[in-house]
Amino acid sequence: MDRLEKYIECYIPNKACNLRCNYCYAARAARSSENPARLSRTPEDVKKAFSIDKLGQCLINVCADGETLMPPDTLSVVIALLENGHFVSIVTNGTLYSRFLEISRFSPALLERLFIKFSFHYLELKRLNLIDAFFDNIATVHSAGCSFSVEITPCDELEPHIDEIKRLCMEKLGALCHVTIARNDDSPNIDVLSTRKFEEYLKIWSVFQSPLFDFKSKIFYKKRREFCYSGYWSLFINLDSGKAIQCHYGKKLGNIYDDNPIKLKPVGYACNSPHCFNGHAYLTLGLIPSLPCPSYAEMRDRPAQWLSPAVKAFFSQKLADNNVSHPDEKKSVRKNFFNGKIPLYARKIKVFIKMAINK
Numbered sequence: 001m002d003r004l005e006k007y008i009e010c011y012i013p014n015k016a017c018n019l020r021c022n023y024c025y026a027a028r029a030a031r032s033s034e035n036p037a038r039l040s041r042t043p044e045d046v047k048k049a050f051s052i053d054k055l056g057q058c059l060i061n062v063c064a065d066g067e068t069l070m071p072p073d074t075l076s077v078v079i080a081l082l083e084n085g086h087f088v089s090i091v092t093n094g095t096l097y098s099r100f101l102e103i104s105r106f107s108p109a110l111l112e113r114l115f116i117k118f119s120f121h122y123l124e125l126k127r128l129n130l131i132d133a134f135f136d137n138i139a140t141v142h143s144a145g146c147s148f149s150v151e152i153t154p155c156d157e158l159e160p161h162i163d164e165i166k167r168l169c170m171e172k173l174g175a176l177c178h179v180t181i182a183r184n185d186d187s188p189n190i191d192v193l194s195t196r197k198f199e200e201y202l203k204i205w206s207v208f209q210s211p212l213f214d215f216k217s218k219i220f221y222k223k224r225r226e227f228c229y230s231g232y233w234s235l236f237i238n239l240d241s242g243k244a245i246q247c248h249y250g251k252k253l254g255n256i257y258d259d260n261p262i263k264l265k266p267v268g269y270a271c272n273s274p275h276c277f278n279g280h281a282y283l284t285l286g287l288i289p290s291l292p293c294p295s296y297a298e299m300r301d302r303p304a305q306w307l308s309p310a311v312k313a314f315f316s317q318k319l320a321d322n323n324v325s326h327p328d329e330k331k332s333v334r335k336n337f338f339n340g341k342i343p344l345y346a347r348k349i350k351v352f353i354k355m356a357i358n359k
């Protein structure tokens with residue numbers, strides 16, 4: 001039986017992208033015309049470093065700053081991870097036909113454990129006349145046996161198009177797309193990227209009745225103070241350098257290519273992020289066992305059954321089901337007097353300095 005033992009965020013350092021979305025930090029950094037990055041690691045390196053013997057069976061999310069499928073090496077890495085027996089998730093803008101054709105030719109045994117998150121960049125797809133191509137690419141991989149989800153990033157400019165987007169999704173996907181929350185990663189509190197008040201923003205985008213959006217709305221702006229197993233049951237890894245850290249702003253644990261085993265250490269009570277902005281994965285997969293959350297499957301599926309039975313069963317598990325707890329969790333009195341506040345203040349100061357320099 002497949003057992004969810006770890007969640008791994010695998011970052012591909014590629015900034016190149018063929019779209020120019022106004023809410024995207026990669027596009028804002030004007031790097032979208034760069035050539036796609038090449039990985040310095042071979043699929044064999046990846047296979048060895050990410051073995052099940054070393055890590056347990058994982059859900060591995062593969063994502064880049066720019067378009068994940070642009071680098072020519074991405075799919076060979078995905079195959080290596082799937083062949084190891086992991087479940088793999090790819091985040092993509094869904095535009096590169098040749099890549100989806102290649103995926104549709106993977107063996108059924110690999111496709112059964114592959115999930116693709118299609119980011120629906122409606123305005124850019126419309127500008128480039130790629131809307132039909134986007135939905136055709138989804139149909140290509142789904143008919144081959146791959147699971148998928150479609151998610152839109154709400155931005156103020158998109159509001160006049162809500163009815164058209166809903167109509168299109170029902171026609172092409174049999175269900176409404178999911179909705180995420182756009183972030184301003186340059187703001188000290190990682191605010192919502194909108195001129196709307198938060199309540200107003202939530203009301204406007206709730207019309208998609210997306211469980212993903214509902215859950216993100218509940219956890220956004222909420223500082224987490226419970227014991228978090230990030231760094232113990234999950235890792236954030238740079239696929240090129242191999243650097244492994246606990247979470248986005250967590251401490252360095254080692255190098256996935258050099259260390260076997262890799263030293264694990266939970267973030268515990270010292271989360272230094274203003275809020276758990278990726279909690280739709282981290283929290284629903286159970287990194288904070290004391291926090292009741294819906295399943296990750298609920299964040300991704302729709303009644304039109306976008307997930308295969310195998311992916312749905314895997315995404316429905318909690319990390320605590322297949323892992324031992326850490327003795328520090330029992331220490332309800334926090335040993336760290338500052339409780340993660342020093343790194344948080346340091347981050348805020350860093351952002352203010354950056355903003356001052358850019359003025």
Ligand code: SF4
Nearest residue numbers: 224228247271276282
């Ligand atoms: S609460 Fe969220 S942001 Fe904080 S360490 Fe855990 S997973 Fe990371």
